[in-house]
Amino acid sequence: MKTKLMMTAATSAMLVSGLSAAAMAEDLTLCWAAWDPANALIELSKDFEAQSGHTMSFEFVPWTSFADRMLNELNSGGQLCDLMIGDSQWIGGGAENGHYVKLNDFFAANQITMDDFIPATVTGYAEWPKNTPNYYALPAFGDVVGWTYRKDWFERPELQSEFTETYGRPLSVPATLAELKDIAEFFQGRDIDGTTVYGAAIYTERGSEGITMGVTNALYNYGFQYENPEKPYDLEGFVNSDGAVAGLEFYKSLYDAGSPPGSSNWYMGENIDAYRSGQVAMQMNFAFIWPGVEADENVGGGKSGYFPNPAGPAGQFAQLGGQGISVVAYSDKQDAALEYIQWFAQPEVQAKWWELGGYSALKAVVEDPGFATSQPYAQTFLDSMAIVKDFWAEPAYADLLISMQERLHNYVIAGDGTAKEALDGLVRDWTEVFEDEGKL
Amino acid sequence: MTDTPIDKAVQRTPEGISRRIRGLSDRAIAWIFVAPTIFLLLAVNIFPLIWTIRLSFTNFRVNRPNNDVEWVGLRNYQRILTDPDIWNTMQATAHFLIWTIILQVLIGFALAFLINKKFKGNDLWTTIIVFPMMLSPAVVGNFWTFLYQPQIGLFNYVIAFFTGADPASFSMIGDVHLAPWAIIIADTWMWTPFVMLICLAGLRSIPDSIYEAAECDRASKWRQFWTITIPMALPFLMLAVLFRGIENFKMFDLVVQLTGGGPGNTTTLTSIDLKREAFEKWRTGYSSAYAVILFVTVFGLASIYVKALNKVKER
Structure with a gap:
């Protein structure tokens, strides 16, 4: 009888605990771009579901319409997303317009410190205002523009000797942007194994952010600055400095002389396709593509190499990509969403994130002695993350971006006017935006 | 008694409703039928148009819900x-x-x-x-x-x-x-x-x-x-x-x-x-x-x- 009573009590206790767990279980929706890392995150999140009892749903939108779709969602106070892996440039608007939950107290209560993450990712993805300890996201996916090249082509003796004859140096990873252009020109229109190939696939896309994410890799390295470091929003002479003009002219010359014909509206997807199909010797692209390149049967398995954006006369920088994960302020499942962030921040989860193809921004992962050799592109990722710069993250970032897209595309692709005129026009556009914002 | 579909429909109409309808003019019945469409048209087409015209004289930005909306004229x-x-x-x-x-x-x-x-x-x-x-x-x-x-x-x-x-x-x-x-x-x-x-x-x-x-x-x-x-x-x-x-x-x-x-x-x-x-x-x-x-x-x-x-x- 006693045993029976005990069993009944135990069963009741199990039922009660089970019911209470079921009552707390939530169905969380995470919103992000539709790309390879998103698939890795689905895989990773299965562990969270098993541990927490919550279930995860995902809303992934292609990059070209990601900003439109998700900013619309945030601006309308929508409750579709509980967690948002939003682009780095959204952080200002997310914070100032109240779309994202401020995470400082949550981080403090759960011993999550931003000192544990790569500094550039904290500034780029989590802080608003920049360089202040106000956090609205946890760095989720480190990304940066870098270069992929056909190592197998570079190593061909006949190409090596011809290149050396022409340029007086071996055909190898370029140390400067000028060297990169030489290589692009060398391959442009060349016949390799019966196929006409071209130099480099670079970003030229007009509609979203493509050409800006490409041109900045030349602008930064030739001396472009977003503003006077001493006086915020003072643009004249910084955005349109002589160095910036030279950087823009360089990019146009690279487009004119070293990119495939018809590549006037190319971004991540088009560059990947051109590279994988053997059309180009090099491609500019965000680091997220590298695991896919390695796994590709045409260009992977040692046929490809990786290098950071080469230096220019004013230094070596690369355009930051990547995103932080935020809790959406309109969600009524914020506790469960914070639970997800707490779980995601754990070192072992971050280590698995890297294994699955996600670029962890946690120092414990990237500073692990085995990290640099864990993948053929790991060292390039580290080198690239050390030289990043990002676009404006102001609440008005979209206005600033659209102006830049228009000015750059008009000059680089349409050949309208001069580089100086394009950047002078950009100064006028941006000044008007900041005046409208009340910042000037 | 005839047995056409219309007659059947009349027979099926509840007494209360049929009594009320019997007292309505043809014009009123026509309005009853047209009103939902007109309401829908006003809600879907005319109201947004008037709202858009009103917004066009302001500096409103839908992504800045916390900002003051100013009247900027033309x-x-x-x-x-x-x-x-x-x-x-x-x-x-x-x-x-x-x-x-x-x-x-x-x-x-x-x-x-x-x-x-x-x-x-x-x-x-x-x-x-x-x-x-x-x-x-x-x-x-x-x-x-x-x-x-x-x-x-x-x-x-x-x-x-x-x-x-x-x-x-x-x-x-x-x-x-x-x-x-x-x-x-x-x-x-x-x-x-x-x-x-x-x-x-x-x-x-x-x-x-x-x-x-x-x-x-x-x-x-x-x-x-x-x-x-x-x-x-x-x-x-x-x-x-x-x-x-x-x-x-x-x-x-x-x-x-x-x-x-x-x-x-x-x-x-x-x-x-x-x-x-x-x-x-x-x-x-x-x-x-x-x-x-x-x-x-x-x-x-x-x-x-x-x-x-x-x-x-x-x-």
Whole structure:
């Protein structure tokens, strides 16, 4: 009888605990771009579901319409997303317009410190205002523009000797942007194994952010600055400095002389396709593509190499990509969403994130002695993350971006006017935006 | 007692309702039926229009819900109408509109004229010709992007075959001079069948007796074409122009898919520009003014055109 009573009590206790767990279980929706890392995150999140009892749903939108779709969602106070892996440039608007939950107290209560993450990712993805300890996201996916090249082509003796004859140096990873252009020109229109190939696939896309994410890799390295470091929003002479003009002219010359014909509206997807199909010797692209390149049967398995954006006369920088994960302020499942962030921040989860193809921004992962050799592109990722710069993250970032897209595309692709005129026009556009914002 | 469906329906109507309806006038009953539609129309069309006009005089931005909304008077209108970039966009739209209409009407009418003749396989050819307009504009945009590819595109190879030029030596969507024609060609390919169908309806509405009378008068085929076919098909042609004009004034999807508005701003049509202002820059007040200007333009032009169309029909 006693045993029976005990069993009944135990069963009741199990039922009660089970019911209470079921009552707390939530169905969380995470919103992000539709790309390879998103698939890795689905895989990773299965562990969270098993541990927490919550279930995860995902809303992934292609990059070209990601900003439109998700900013619309945030601006309308929508409750579709509980967690948002939003682009780095959204952080200002997310914070100032109240779309994202401020995470400082949550981080403090759960011993999550931003000192544990790569500094550039904290500034780029989590802080608003920049360089202040106000956090609205946890760095989720480190990304940066870098270069992929056909190592197998570079190593061909006949190409090596011809290149050396022409340029007086071996055909190898370029140390400067000028060297990169030489290589692009060398391959442009060349016949390799019966196929006409071209130099480099670079970003030229007009509609979203493509050409800006490409041109900045030349602008930064030739001396472009977003503003006077001493006086915020003072643009004249910084955005349109002589160095910036030279950087823009360089990019146009690279487009004119070293990119495939018809590549006037190319971004991540088009560059990947051109590279994988053997059309180009090099491609500019965000680091997220590298695991896919390695796994590709045409260009992977040692046929490809990786290098950071080469230096220019004013230094070596690369355009930051990547995103932080935020809790959406309109969600009524914020506790469960914070639970997800707490779980995601754990070192072992971050280590698995890297294994699955996600670029962890946690120092414990990237500073692990085995990290640099864990993948053929790991060292390039580290080198690239050390030289990043990002676009404006102001609440008005979209206005600033659209102006830049228009000015750059008009000059680089349409050949309208001069580089100086394009950047002078950009100064006028941006000044008007900041005046409208009340910042000037 | 009769047993028609109406009688059955009357019998089934609850007594309370039928008593109330019996006391209503025909006019009141008509209003009861029409009211939901009018309410829906007001809610879906008229209210947003009035709201848009109101917003067009403010600096409202939908992505800044916490900012104060200021009344800015005509400032948005003044900025739009004095912005050279917007006039360039209007020019690009006019270029696209005029050329697509000219080409589609010419080719559409010619096809209708040919299809109108009785020959074997007539129905099959009609189906084949109509096929492009059954596709989604996004799909058409995508595959024309491939057709225009300098390395692998069929279009470049065909041009190269006839001209002897290197296929990779020109880029239809990357060249500022060719891109406006690239979108015109794709749109013409897709929508000429629509014009053809309207013209075909016009041609088939002409009674054979008129042609027979002309034959008796020994009128040449050429004269029959200019004095019978064209005047009698003209209202249909004008209708086709109206439909295509309105449609192409708001052209968006096909062009975005093909060129994204580039190179530069070469193919940025007003609808693309408006979308950028409204849903990328989130300048709601400004874009409302932009939308009002476009609405007035289309509405004004369409009204003038419809009057002309009615005059032609009355002749």
